[in-house]
Amino acid sequence: MLWLKGPGARCWLPRQPPGGGWRAWSLARAGAGAGAARDYWRSADHGLVSSTWDLDHHFVHRSIIPTLHFQQSLPRLPVPELEDSIRRYMAAQKPLLGDSEYRKTEKLAKAFKNGIGKELHKNLIELDKKNFHTSYITGPWLDTYLSSRDPIVLNFNPFITFKRDPQESYNDQLVRATNLTVSAIKFLNSLRSRILEPDIYYVNPQWSKSKAFKRFLSFLPTSVSWYGAYFAEAYPLDMSQYVHLFNSCRVPKQGKDELFSDHGARHLLVMRNGHFYVFDILDPIGNILHPYEIQAHLINILQDEETVAEYPLGYLTTENRNTWAAVREQLLQAGNEESVYKIDSAIFCLCLDSFRVENSSHLSHCMLHGYGYNRWFDKSFSLIITVDGSAGINFEHSWGDGVAVLRFVNEVYADSTKHPAVVPRGTAATLCSTNVEKLQFHLNASIQSAVTVARQKFDKQRHKMTVKPFEFRKFGKQYVIQERMSPDAIFQLACQVAAYRQFGKIVPTYESCSTAGFKHGRTETIRSATVYTKRCAQAFIRDRKKYSAQELRKLIESCSKYHKFLQMEAALGQGFDRHLFALRYLAESRGDPVPEFYRDPAYQYINYNILSTSTLSSSSVFLGGFGPVVPDGFGIGYNIYDYWLGCNITSYMERDLDEFLLDLEGSLNDFFDVFQGRSLK
Incomplete structure (x- = not known):
């Protein structure tokens, strides 16, 4: 590679x-x-x-097992049987449709299964056999991301925020920016030197601490290494997405964007007040600059007294992709090729914001979209740090999913807090930094006008977005496990009951599930709106006085059991969403008419996800989130801690969001009463 x-x-x-x-x-x-x-x-x-900045300081760790040791022997993502996908699809439609609508959709599904769908499935299997080096979903899924013409900010780019450094003095913007940057480059060096610990899910956590076990796995040939881990109930995960983590950028093109990478580039991109600065952070043979050199470069940038750029080009990355593609061509033709290349090829983008975070909602707004001028949303990821030391990641979603980014966040947070590269009141100020280059751009009237229009459109859209955090402190993961139920299922059920209370019906719901257990796996959908959650929601909202606490508990247990089953199916590549998507993509790529099955209003509705949800389980993360996927929906990023649970919800409808949060809290309170054996009033 x-x-x-x-x-x-x-x-x-x-x-x-x-x-x-x-x-x-x-x-x-x-x-x-x-x-x-x-x-x-x-x-x-x-x-x-x-x-003392020796070789050991250039890496986050040294793994006994080479980073890509398992990649060759990873199992391939299975293509589900068409009959199974249709059965699962109809089960997911059941709680959403009335009887007559369901019968119509069932008829279309059977016709598809026995007709054109059967032919498409056969063709998909044939293609999959030819493309044995990847998965059947990788190409179509990437193509769908890159073909979307919607702005990527608010619609696609998620964010993850770091917890604050435990030592408050290290949360100074300059100190934290230096430490996080150094740790990020140490991660890069570990990855490219193949000494980054492979991603492995251990059923028995003790194996993760056993050097003897890891040494045994490292001796296995790469062609069978996965099987050696599998027999010990250790499951290596796909790491192919890491190739695009650094030195990469999404480049706008007419009709379909491209992913650009230049892994030979050694410079860091820094944004400050909408201005762009670059400096080499790796020397000619790949060693990291001394941390106090890096800090001196950042001081040089922070001391640049220029106010916000008159025409901040970062706004262009918030535009419709075709519009941005056209303006980018103007930028290149105006003589800005070298500066644009330095942005695209930079290792990553460090955004130094010039304001303090006021509260959790402000923090989420900052990391999700900011004020537009100090971001380059096309970069694979941007590390954002505010004046008060609040820090987070905003990442472009086409190249990868949360598994790779969350691993990066965990490693960088741990290394920067346990092994900080610089200390407060260090000696960097005595160094003279002369290697920072401020990028200059030639902007004609047309480009200036495009920036102004992009800013106006972005400001209008971001002001519509509401982000609110939510915490529930009565119970968490440990309590739910003690009650012999799934913590994830309980939170998802609470969302279903809250939505039923608000809308009077079950609504389409998307829960993301990683399929990284397979070569080039991406994600699958868990359809957490089920006949079980509908029955439970009706019992809690419409018929609550008819049920005893014991009866309600049994309904919750049924939801938990079925949700765990759906989770397992999705993680094993046995959902229906990606399979049906791939069949439709195949038909469209051949120029065939879209089958009637996909033109069914019920198919459109189930993919109009009012509740779009995803979980982040990490001790390094404070908040995470993403925008809603439909104008009248909610984006729910949640985390279930040992003794409490929380979420961060986005919406374009503030009043509806406030109501949903009240209903969510009410649902969780009801669950707690039931767990305690108390009847509902």
Whole structure:
């Protein structure tokens, strides 16, 4: 793979030379000249930088098992049987449709299964056999993301926020920006040097701590390594998405965007007040600059006294993709090719915001969309840090899913807090930074006008967005497990009951489930609106006085049991959404008419997800979220902690969101009363 080439030879240096540290040794070996090395040693001798920045400080860790050791032997994502997908589809439609609508949809589904669907399924199987190196969903799913013409901000890009550093003095913007940046580059080095721990799900957590077990797995040939882990109930996950984590960018094109990567680029992109700055953060052989050099570069940027750019180009990444593609061509034709390339190829984008976060809602707005001018939403990810040290990630979604990004967040948070590269009141200010380049752009009247229009449209849209956090403290994961039920099922059921209370019916619901257990897996949908949740919602809302606490508990248990079954099916690639999507994509790609099955209003409705949900389970994360996928829906990012649960909900309808939050709290209170054996009033 291309991303393993280039600066991958960074680890071969035999030992650290005395006195000057790896930076000086790197400069000399890379041909930077004895003068540069002498200058660096001199700064170390005078205490301007530490001379202990050795090879071990260039990586987050050193894995016994090579990073991609299991990739070759990962099982392939199965193509479900068409009959099974239709059966699952009809089961998901049951709580959403009336009897007559259901019979009509059932008739169309049977005709599809026995007619054109059967032919499409056969063709899909044939294609899948030819493309044994990937999964049947990878290409179509990526193509759908890149073909969408909607703005990616608010519609696609999610965000994840870090918890604050436990030592409050380290939450200074400059200190935290340096520490998080250094840890991010250490993650990059570990990944490209193949010493990043592979993603493995351990049924028995003790295996994750056993060096002997890991050493055994590392000795297995890559062609069978997955099976060795499998027999010990350790399940390696696909890591193919990591290739696009760094040095990558989504590039707007007419009709369909492209993913661009240049893994040989060594520079960091920094945004401040809508201005762009770059500096090399890796030396010519791939070693990280000394942290106090990096900090000095950031000081240089923070001390730039320019106000917000008159025409901030970041607004263009909030535009309709065809509009942005046309303006980008104008940018290139106006002589900005080099500057645009430096943005696209940068390792990642560091956004230094010039304001403080006021509360949790403000934090979510900041990380989800900000004020537009200090973001480049097309980058694979942006690391955002405010004046008060609040930090988070906003990432472009086409290249990958939450598994890869959450792993990155976990590693970077742990490394930056346990092994901070710089300390408050360090010595960076005594260094003179001269290597920061401020990117300059030639903007004609047409481009300036496009930026102004993009800003107006973005400001109008972001002001419509409401984001509100929610916490429930009466119980959490431990309590629900003690009650012998699924914590995820309980939260999903609470959302269903809340929606039924608000809308008077069950509404289409999407819960994301990773299929990373398979080669090039992406996601599958858990359809958490079921006949069981409908029956339970009706009992709690419409007929609550007719049921005892014991009867209501049995209804909740039935929902939990069925939800766990749906989770298992989805994780094993046995949902129906991706399969039916792939069949439709195949028909459209061949130029065939869209089958009547897909033109059924019921099919359109089940994919109009009023509740779009996704969970983040991490001790490093404070908040996460994403925009609603339909104008009158809710985007629900939630986390279930040991002793409480919380979520972050987005909506374009503030009054409806307030009502939903009250109903959600009421549903969870009702569940708690039932768990306690108390009848509902």
